[in-house]
Amino acid sequence: MKYPRTLQNLIECFQKLPGIGEKTAERLALSTLKMDQEVVDVFSKSLYDVKTKIKKCSICNNYTEDDICEICKDDSRDQDVLCVVEDPKNIMMFEKIGTFNGKYHVINGLISPLEGINPEDINIPQLLERIKKENIKEIILAVKPSVEGETTSLYISKMLQNTDVIVSKIAHGVPLGADIDYVDSLTLELALENRKKISNGD
């Protein structure tokens, strides 16, 4: 015996979400039966809406309901600093800190020759064009420190070599609160290499 068809369908839908296995999908689907009707209605409608209403910003590729996202519209932000990120969700992480006041550019992926992803396949040409058009003075590369991330950073900085655009990269090192025992050796190597002088030893 299985669950009734509609319930089984919902369980299968939950299972399609990342990190949700059979047991959890079952638990989540059953929990919706105990929710208020209005809550489930909003849930159902939100799912539908999100797919139809959410678009990518035509300037920076961030998620937006309009043509241009809130950040690109915001004139109070620095107009000549761009933070380059891989995914729109990274924007939200920087926004939560709240100290960066420039704009963003989402490249939607990283260069990966092995997987056949070339600079043209992600939004790098669009980024380079934007830098020229908007007269950007500095770009901060905030992609993950993997082989693909490093390749992408290297490619972008090479493309901007003969311009006067400053290219920087976010710092890599031991995260705050982490026990050095548990930090991988590559991170430790980077942390050592990028050490910061705190006293002159006078």
Place this chain on the structure above:
Amino acid sequence: MKYPRTLQNLIECFQKLPGIGEKTAERLALSTLKMDQEVVDVFSKSLYDVKTKIKKCSICNNYTEDDICEICKDDSRDQDVLCVVEDPKNIMMFEKIGTFNGKYHVINGLISPLEGINPEDINIPQLLERIKKENIKEIILAVKPSVEGETTSLYISKMLQNTDVIVSKIAHGVPLGADIDYVDSLTLELALENRKKISNGD
């Protein structure tokens, strides 16, 4: 800056599910953006359907799309043995084993004087009536071994004391594959008390 309104709504909906925190809700909501349109449509529709189509079986309280559930409709099952469970999802657990061939009765909760839940508040009167009406010969109590579970079991067996209905309870003890070191003392006590003779020592 926050996510666009529709996306934020969806994140909040996911957060209402049990065991889903802010970070996970964000991850799940963002993942739906990358799903195919049809998958999200089915998901949205299933959520809506489940709330409107799924009802409780009028005989046993199991989930069903009809008036009477598949199990209650099934004539090939033993008509005089009832397994009493707390929640419809427990039925599915027994069905997965596949060795029980009787019917079920969901009482939808346990007696808890502390929380003001009396026998009349859960489906116990309906159970007792059904036992009489359907001429049930045996009931198996399969509720959890908590104070409330024990109270409920005791109450039901008391109510059936002067009838010829056999009342049994599923066995409690050390689960298979568990290390005795990690089993709680109450379970171990029960396991010792309910020990089974395997040889006569001849």
